[in-house]
Amino acid sequence: MIAFLTGRVAARGVASAVIDVGGVGMTVQCTPSALSRLHVGETGTVATSLVVREDSLALFGFADEDEKxxxxxxxxxxxxxxxxxxxxxxxxxxxxxxxxxxxxxxxxxxxxxxxxxxxxxxxxxxxQGKLDAPVPTDGAPPGAGATASAGAPDGAWRGQVVSGLVNLGWSAKDAEAAASAVASEAEETDDVAALLRSALRRLSRA
Structure with missing residues (x-):
């Protein structure tokens, strides 16, 4: 089992990132919180869960052990x-x-x-009764317990929020409208994960 990855972030997309681990590019499908901590060209760490199917192997990445x-x-x-x-x-x-x-x-x-x-x-x-928080264990990846996440560069949040919403099944029109609705919040925070969740809440009430 691959418990976590640490390496240079080679690429980052809407819902996944490629992490260079010892010269091997590992594609990891990530939560918004995990993606917001990864920056291309910098070293990043994600807690991971490997899902094995008969015809595929998929690696999923998380901001911390609790998400995993x-x-x-x-x-x-x-x-x-x-x-x-x-x-x-x-x-x-x-x-x-x-x-x-x-x-x-x-x-x-x-x-x-x-x-x-x-x-x-x-x-x-x-x-019900089965989602208690995990007990911390030794060997967790560096920063795995941290709850704060790095924000996106100024102005970059909108494209990431729109792409994230479209990837989750919303239309481009609805995604753009939801991004516009949370623009005022972006003046106070550039945490893409938080902005994406806020946009999703607005869409769910529409």
Whole structure:
């Protein structure tokens, strides 16, 4: 199992990054929080989870061990695969997901593209009491427990937010409108993950 990666960030896209580890480029599909910490040309670290299928190997990256833990626990619910688990962590923070499940807030869960009312009810039923925070262990990647994330360069946040929304299934028109709606928040923070979640909340209320 690949627990984490540390290396030079060779490329960063809307939902993934390529990390050069000892001359090998590893493609990692990441949460917005993880991506916001990675900058091309700089050394970056992500906690990782390897998903093995008969015809593929996929590596998923997270800002810290808690995101990784939630990603793996979410998949214990029927109907929740790695793609949907990643989408859930793109829309909600780990604490937000825990709160939604513990309070049976199915409306919050249906804000995630791909989760309907019945699916949300099933997730709540199957995961209640199973999303406790992991116990810290030795050997975690440097900075794995940090909650703060590096922001995007000035002006870069909008393109990343729009691309992230489109990647999650929203139309380009809706994504642009949501990005415009959170523009005032961007004056106070350039944390792309936070801006993306705020845009998603606005779309879910539309």
């Amino acid at each position: 833990y939630l990603f793996e626990r979410l998949q214990t619910a029927s109907g929740v695969g790695p793609r949907l688990a990643l989408a859930m962590l793109s829309v909600h923070s780990p604490s937000g997901l825990r709160h939604a499940v513990s309070t049976e807030d199915t409306a919050a869960l249906t804000r995630v593209p791909g989760i309907g009312k019945k699916g949300a009810q099933r997730i709540v039923l199957e995961l």
